[in-house]
Amino acid sequence: MKVLRDSFIIGFLFVFCFEVQAESESIDLTLLQNKPIHLSQSMLVLEDPTNSLDFHRIKSIESNLLFQKIPTAKEAFNFSYSKSTYWLKVSISNPNQHSMETNLVVSYPRLKTLDLYLESKEGVKYVPSGYSVPSNKRPYQSRFFVFPIVFSGNSNTNVYLKVNSPNAINLPVQIWKQKSYDRHEIDDHVIQAIYFGITLAMIVFNLFVFFILKDVSYFLYVLVVISTSVAIAIHNGIASEYLWNDSSWLDQYAINLMISIVLILFLIFMRTLLQTKIVLPKFEPWNWFFVFLQIGLSIAYIISFDTFIKVFVLSHTVTSFWILLIGILCSIKKQRIAYFFLLAFAFLFLALIVSTLRALGYIPTNVFTIEGPQYGSAAEMMLLAFALADRYNTIIKEKEIAENRVKLNLERSNLELEEKVKERTSKLNQTLSVLRRDLDVAKKIQENSILIDPKLRNALKLHYRYLPVTEVGGDFFDIIHLKDSSYRIFIADATGHGVHAAMITMAIKGLYDPIKEFELPPHKVIEIFNEEFMDNFVSLNSLLTAMIIDIHTESKIIEFASAGHPSAVLIQKGNLKLLPKTGRMIGIKKQSHYEKMEIPFGTGDRLFVFTDGAYEAFNHNEEEFGEDKLHQLLLETIHLPLVEVEDTLLKTLQNFQNGPDRQDDLTILSFDL
Structure with a gap:
């Protein structure tokens, strides 16, 4: 039965081939330079529509099989979508005395089966490849199929390729010098x-x-x-x-x-x-x-x-x-x-x-x-x-055209509005009185939002002043008892002042309240706060400085993180230490990083936390009071109670300005540690 089956296959292949048996051209490796040699013009092809032949059977009956040469193949073979198995054969000689390292490359990645057989005087070497073989098990890691081959000196080697794939079968077969192909792969x-x-x-x-x-x-x-x-x-x-x-x-x-x-x-x-x-x-x-x-x-x-x-x-x-x-x-x-x-x-x-x-x-x-x-x-x-x-x-x-049209319409509207201004002025005055009443309500709401529990004030020996420029302001602070002997202080200053800044402080409170009791270090809390602010209020085009300070009274450690906020002042034994900025302002960029900072303190130390209104005061000559004068005043009043220190500061600022009203909201928190 096996003999009959082989005879049938041989007969079938004989009919299938349309040329007489062809002899493959031998490739001389002395011609191989920096450029590759395309093997398709020199290779012979055998189509096996039954997909039953293996290498040993081909070798045993090779003299009776008709390998054919495909004259239309120049750089590659193209068998399109075919269910047949194709066998390719070429003879490669190395007349040199020294061995030559080469790479046989099939630069088409969608071939399911691509097996290599090398027949030389040393015997037959079999190398399986194709995408059915995991890339880490192929002879060479590449986006194409690459077979490293070393041809011995004075040798003649028959190279066979067995190809089968459900995808289109394209076979651009090249042989490279190994070093040239390595350079080609880099390029x-x-x-x-x-x-x-x-x-x-x-x-x-x-x-x-x-x-x-x-x-x-x-x-x-x-x-x-x-x-x-x-x-x-x-x-x-x-x-x-x-x-x-x-x-x-x-x-x-x-x-x-x-x-x-x-x-x-x-x-x-x-x-x-x-x-x-x-x-x-x-x-x-x-x-x-x-x-x-x-x-x-x-x-x-x-x-x-x-x-x-x-x-x-x-x-x-x-x-x-x-x-x-x-x-x-x-x-x-x-x-x-x-x-x-x-x-x-x-x-x-x-x-x-x-x-x-x-x-x-x-x-x-x-x-x-x-x-x-x-x-x-x-x-x-x-x-x-x-x-x-x-x-x-x-x-x-x-958009520019639309804006120009709007501008023309506005100019025409202005003429009409001027006529209506007088009759509406009285109505505006009435509205103004209503707004004043609303501002008074807003002021009370804001003051209630920063009320501190008397127990906390006593525990931290806290005194504070909150002085907005108008009825409402853009400063905000919050103090809570975390757990055990730890307390968290939060202070923020929105850009600007007045109603706009006051609305921002309400947004700050709404964002801070859900996260203020997180058992995380200050820099992590402030990073979360920045993310929440960017997600919810970036459209307001508003920035703010903020600072979170954790006071651990038992371990005598202060942890803090500052988002562009003025440096808090710690006075220890007559010396002044600053709690500096550890990151950029809130509202500039998402995923901002803030450094973790901590500083020890001792009994009798003083801590002052404030907004920039405590030193950004200008006199008639446009001279600024400045941080240096503020720091000097805090050192000079170290012997005074905290309430008197704050009174002295306010009086000094008033004398320095000598007439002009304050330009910014002012908040100062003072602690005897």
């Missing part, structure tokens, strides 16, 4: 790094623009760029080298599925960017038809790969034609942005067509048809970025 990684670096820059920049303008076109563009770059990474083997290295399912299915995702996102992006629902309303149902076509074929493709693969690949071309057609029609309607879109997609379309035709076997496999999609996607990505930049400029111009 290749630089090119890939540049491409994906540009991609990342485009993603980050357009995400930033999206968050500023809230224009969904920029977000869709980011999704298109991400999906396209992932498709390119799968196409050129980067994904299987770095993202997954042992998933034959993804290697088989991922590229066509990702192309469908790219096309779906491109269709949605096109609808938004070109406003096809308004410009081409009759074509709108067809846009959704192609979206659902890609979704449906993706599902069918996963269910039955062999049945739908060619239809699936063909649908990519048809959908691309449709997107190109919509771009042309919008350009005919003289949509400015459509010109950029059409030119950008033309590059991607050309790259996709080239890739599809190569996969189906209609055009040869070479460097251009393999690397073309990556260059096409790079051009498409840059041109679409120009399109969005032009859209941004258009938005700015439209």
